[in-house]
Structure formats: C-alpha cells, structure tokens
Amino acid sequence: MLVVNNLMVFFENALALNGLSLEVREGEIVGVIGSNSAGKTTLMNAVSGLIIDMRIKEIRRGGQRISIYGNIAYKGEDITGIPPELRVKNGIVLSRERHPVFPESSVLENFRIAGYLRTKKEVREVVDYVFSLFPPLVKLKKRKAGFLSGGEQQMLAIGMALVVRPKLLLLDEPLLGLSPMMQKAVVDAIVALNKESGITVLLSEQFARPVLPVVDRAYVVENGMLTLSGTGADLMNNPEIKSAYFGV
Amino acid sequence: MLIGTTIYALINTAILALMAIGFNLTFGISGIANFAYGAVYILAAYGVWMLLTLFQLPYPVAVLAAVGVNLLLGALIYRFVLLRIRGQALSEVIATFGIGLAILELFRYLGLVGFEYHLPVFVDKSFVIAGTYVDFQRIAIVVFSAVLILGLWFFTHHTAIGLAFRGIAQDERTALTFGIDSNKMATLSMAMGAALAALAAVFIIPLGSISPGEGYDVLIKALAVCIIGGLGSTGGVIAASFIVGFAERFTDTYIGSHWTMIVSLAAILVVLTVKPSGLFGNQKELEERI
Numbered sequence: 230m231l232v233v234n235n236l237m238v239f240f241e242n243a244l245a246l247n248g249l250s251l252e253v254r255e256g257e258i259v260g261v262i263g264s265n266s267a268g269k270t271t272l273m274n275a276v277s278g279l280i281i282d283m284r285i286k287e288i289r290r291g292g293q294r295i296s297i298y299g300n301i302a303y304k305g306e307d308i309t310g311i312p313p314e315l316r317v318k319n320g321i322v323l324s325r326e327r328h329p330v331f332p333e334s335s336v337l338e339n340f341r342i343a344g345y346l347r348t349k350k351e352v353r354e355v356v357d358y359v360f361s362l363f364p365p366l367v368k369l370k371k372r373k374a375g376f377l378s379g380g381e382q383q384m385l386a387i388g389m390a391l392v393v394r395p396k397l398l399l400l401d402e403p404l405l406g407l408s409p410m411m412q413k414a415v416v417d418a419i420v421a422l423n424k425e426s427g428i429t430v431l432l433s434e435q436f437a438r439p440v441l442p443v444v445d446r447a448y449v450v451e452n453g454m455l456t457l458s459g460t461g462a463d464l465m466n467n468p469e470i471k472s473a474y475f476g477v
Numbered sequence: 478m479l480i481g482t483t484i485y486a487l488i489n490t491a492i493l494a495l496m497a498i499g500f501n502l503t504f505g506i507s508g509i510a511n512f513a514y515g516a517v518y519i520l521a522a523y524g525v526w527m528l529l530t531l532f533q534l535p536y537p538v539a540v541l542a543a544v545g546v547n548l549l550l551g552a553l554i555y556r557f558v559l560l561r562i563r564g565q566a567l568s569e570v571i572a573t574f575g576i577g578l579a580i581l582e583l584f585r586y587l588g589l590v591g592f593e594y595h596l597p598v599f600v601d602k603s604f605v606i607a608g609t610y611v612d613f614q615r616i617a618i619v620v621f622s623a624v625l626i627l628g629l630w631f632f633t634h635h636t637a638i639g640l641a642f643r644g645i646a647q648d649e650r651t652a653l654t655f656g657i658d659s660n661k662m663a664t665l666s667m668a669m670g671a672a673l674a675a676l677a678a679v680f681i682i683p684l685g686s687i688s689p690g691e692g693y694d695v696l697i698k699a700l701a702v703c704i705i706g707g708l709g710s711t712g713g714v715i716a717a718s719f720i721v722g723f724a725e726r727f728t729d730t731y732i733g734s735h736w737t738m739i740v741s742l743a744a745i746l747v748v749l750t751v752k753p754s755g756l757f758g759n760q761k762e763l764e765e766r767i
C-alpha cells in the first residue's frame with residue numbers, strides 16, 4: 230500500500246533521513262521504532278506531505294532550505310510531490326505527535342472540524358464509533374479540548390484522524406507521555422480499529438515494549454537510517470532491541 | 478437627553494461593529510491585517526454610486542454587484558500579492574496599505590470628492606423612539622449589525638467552511654492534516670472581509686458622503702475596535718464597539734464634540750494598559766503560561 234524508497238530529507242545541510250526504505254502492506258500495523266531525533270516525525274511528515282507545506286513556508290520567509298530526495302508511492306502511484314490536502318483526500322491521514330487538538334473548541338466541535346471533507350452524517354457515524362473505542366470521551370464531549378488531560382487529548386487526536394476515514398493512518402508517537410494504563414487503552418484501540426475497520430496503520434514510537442506485541446512488522450531507525458527490521462515477534466526477542474528500546 | 482444619547486450611542490456601537498467585523502474576520506482566520514480594508518470599503522461605495530447614477534441600475538442590483546466585485550478583489554489581492562509574502566506581518570501590512578493608498582489616492586486624483594458623491598438612504602422615513610427622532614437608515618444599521626453577527630456566529634459554528642475557519646485560526650498545521658487547505662481558507666477570508674466592507678459601506682455611507690478620507694477613517698476605526706477587543710475575537714469586537722460607541726456619544730453630548738477623539742483614544746489606552754492583548758485577546762495569558 231505504501232512504499233518508501235531511499236528517502237532522504239535535509240534540513241539545510243543536516244541529514245534527518247538517510248536513504249530510508251520501508252513498506253506497509255494493506256491491513257498491516259507497522260511500527261517505526263527510534264529514539265529522540267531518529268527521524269520518526271520527519272518520516273511521518275514526508276509520508277503525509279506536511280513537509281511540502283513546511284518547505285513552502287520556509288521558502289516564503291527565506292528560512293532554511295528543506296530538500297527531499299527519493300520517492301514515496303501509495304497504492305502504486307508516486308505521491309512524493311503531491312500536496313498534503315490531496316493525500317488526505319486519498320486516505321492518508323496523520324495524527325501528529327504531542328496530540329495537537331483545537332484547544333478553544335469543544336470535543337464535539339473538534340470532531341466536526343476534523344470532518345471537513347466528510348458529510349455531517351458520516352462524521353456522526355464515526356464519532357459514535359470513536360466513543361465506543363474511547364468511552365472516557367463520551368462524558369467530555371462538551372468540554373473545551375484545551376482543558377482535557379494529555380491522555381484524553383491523545384484519544385481525541387486519534388479520534389479526529391478517524392473522522393477523516395483514513396485508509397492509511399499515520400500515528401506519530403501516540404503513546405508519548407501516557408501512563409501505562411492509558412498506553413494500554415490506546416494500543417487496544419489501535420488494534421481494534423485495524424481489525425474492525427480494516428484501517429492500515431503506520432505508527433512511530435520511542436519505546437518498543439508496548440507496541441512490538443501488536444505490530445505485524447517493525448523498522449528500527451537510528452540517525453535517519455534503518456538499522457533493523459522484522460516481525461514484531463522477532464524483534465521482541467532481539468537482545469539489541471531489548472537493551473536499547475525497552476526502557477526501564 | 479440621557480435616553481436620546483443612549484439610543485444614539487447604541488447606533489454608534491452598531492456602526493462601529495459593522496465597520497470592524499470584516500477586518501476582524503480576515504485577521505481572525507488568516508492572521509492577515511488587511512490595511513486595504515478602508516479602501517475597498519470606499520471602492521464599493523463609489524462602485525454603487527456609479528452603477529446608480531451613471532447606469533441607472535436598481536439599488537439592490539448595484540449593491541450585489543459591488544459585493545461581488547469586492548469578493549473577487551479580496552481573493553485576487555491574496556492570490557497575487559499576499560500569497561508570496563504570507564506569514565510576514567510587516568510585509569503584509571505594507572503591501573495591503575500600499576494597495577489601499579493607490580485606490581484611495583486614485584479617487585482623489587480623479588476628483589471624485591464633493592457632496593454629490595453620496596448614496597441614497599434605503600427608505601426616507603423616521604420614527605420617534607422614546608421621544609427621540611431616529612431615521613430608518615440608522616434602525617436598518619442596528620438590525621443589520623445584529624443579524625450579521627448572529628449570521629456569522631451560525632456560519633462559523635455550523636457550516637463546514639466556517640468550522641474549517643475556526644480550525645485554521647487555532648492551529649494551521651493541525652487543520653492541514655484534516656485536508657483543510659490554508660491558502661484556500663485565507664483567500665476566502667480576504668474575499669469575505671472585503672465583501673463585508675462593501676455591505677458596511679452600503680449601510681453606513683448614506684448617513685454621510687463618499688470621500689477618500691472616509692476610507693482612512695474606517696480603517697482607523699476598524700483597527701481601534703479590533704485592537705481594544707483583542708484582534709480576531711468577535712466577542713471582543715462587540716465589547717469594544719460598545720466601549721468606543723458609548724464613550725464617543727456621551728463625550729459629544731456632555732463634554733463637547735472636540736473632546737470625542739481624545740476620549741476614544743484615552744479609552745483605547747486604558748484598555749491596552751490594563752489588558753495589553755485587548756479585552757478578549759489571549760496573547761497575554763499565553764505569555765504568562767510560558
């Protein structure tokens with residue numbers, strides 16, 4: 230479904246991604262494991278197309294040069310140069326890191342803003358589904374999103390991405406800063422949405438322990454380069470992974 | 478006298494809100510301070526005047542045409558001028574002010590100044606309200622302001638584009654992840670702001686006459702109201718219009734009209750000293766959080 234081939238991204242002269250190649254097949258959950266500044270967000274931005282918008286903004290203000298080489302194919306078509314809003318229309322939806330939500334709007338209004346490309350009826354249906362995935366959101370639906378806890382905002386952010394009805398859902402560090410219990414709730418929801426709605430998932434994470442048990446395959450990225458890849462089970466038993474990415 | 482002054486203060490409030498609402502809409506959504514705002518206001522007034530006197534078109538048709546032209550003009554200014562300098566506030570101000578200057582000074586150069594350049598009132602009638610004479614035009618302004626503000630509230634809370642406006646105003650990059658195109662929204666926000674300026678002109682100009690100077694005046698008033706209210710906040714526009722609207726009329730009546738300007742400016746200074754980001758602005762709170 231998604232094939233990233235030899236992707237290189239430079240911020241000015243600094244290399245953020247160095248010849249990265251990976252593949253996500255339809256129906257899979259694929260993980261990208263990497264520590265701070267490994268290049269996870271850069272990868273997500275490249276696949277979602279946000280990096281194209283960032284590049285244009287930098288050019289406009291005469292800021293740093295962002296260069297992108299290599300290519301990204303989605304459903305067999307090269308999308309490397311396609312703007313983000315068209316990728317969203319084609320089903321690639323990113324939930325950015327640190328659960329950004331619209332803080333001044335209520336939870337329900339956040340869903341309705343996220344449903345820009347969808348009809349009211351479609352939004353209502355997905356919102357009901359999101360409430361079944363994340364029951365704690367139900368009693369918060371009138372609350373301003375800015376007043377939710379980090380974990381609640383994360384649920385909301387994933388729910389907002391679902392409202393767009395993604396075919397390929399990109400989740401950038403969905404477990405960041407969550408308690409173990411909340412992490413489990415989010416991981417369970419990711420598995421459920423993959424199984425029940427057939428949404429393909431590419432997710433990034435710093436720590437391998439919570440995600441390796443549920444991913445079909447995972448890639449380990451260091452300094453923008455691929456160092457290891459394999460099935461979730463293989464990587465679970467890999468001693469290098471255990472020492473570097475299992476945390477304390 | 479108190480009741481009369483209060484009624485006229487309310488009317489003044491409605492006029493100020495009507496003048497400021499378009500400027501505020503554009504700024505609130507896309508962060509663009511459109512300094513050509515006063516010029517497009519005057520442009521619409523001259524446009525309607527021309528269609529009425531030179532082409533003898535019916536009033537509603539002339540108004541629709543002027544609103545349409547302003548919609549287009551706002552969009553064109555964004556696409557051909559602002560797009561390339563987007564995000565650099567000072568360049569945006571200089572570019573839009575330059576465009577405004579060119580439009581207004583062109584009218585001055587063409588000699589379109591004088592009392593014959595005015596728009597007719599909608600209905601030549603007046604009423605007595607609580608012992609005070611109020612003409613139909615002023616009542617129309619109050620009603621239209623209220624309807625417009627309610628309409629805008631409905632638009633931004635219950636339509637896809639309005640909700641996209643709210644999203645992009647809060648977090649542009651996150652809005653982008655939902656397929657909300659920021660250039661499209663900014664184009665629309667400039668177009669709608671300019672169209673609202675045209676509507677404001679059609680309602681307000683019949684109370685006086687059309688002149689390039691009026692364009693600068695409208696820009697300054699819109700700026701003052703938006704700054705006091707906290708740029709980009711509709712609630713702020715309403716509150717600030719009340720403050721300035723009442724301050725002006727009460728000074729007029731009880732102190733003397735040569736003090737009006739000073740009292741309004743003092744009101745601005747007081748508000749900004751107490752709350753530097755305006756009544757409903759949130760920049761200050763953000764600063765404090767950091």
Ligand SMILES: Nc1ncnc2c1ncn2[C@@H]1O[C@H](COP(=O)(O)OP(=O)(O)OP(=O)(O)O)[C@@H](O)[C@H]1O
Nearest residue numbers: 240244245263264265266267268269270271272435
């Ligand atoms: N906008 C930017 N400008 C300059 N350098 C950047 C920018 N974004 C990322 N980088 C650099 O690219 C490299 C990869 O960053 P990236 O944000 O992709 O890492 P990450 O894996 O998401 O890290 P984290 O776990 O901290 O989120 C880093 O060295 C970072 O400094």
Ligand SMILES: [Mg+2]
Nearest residue numbers: 269270271326
């Ligand atoms: Mg990151």
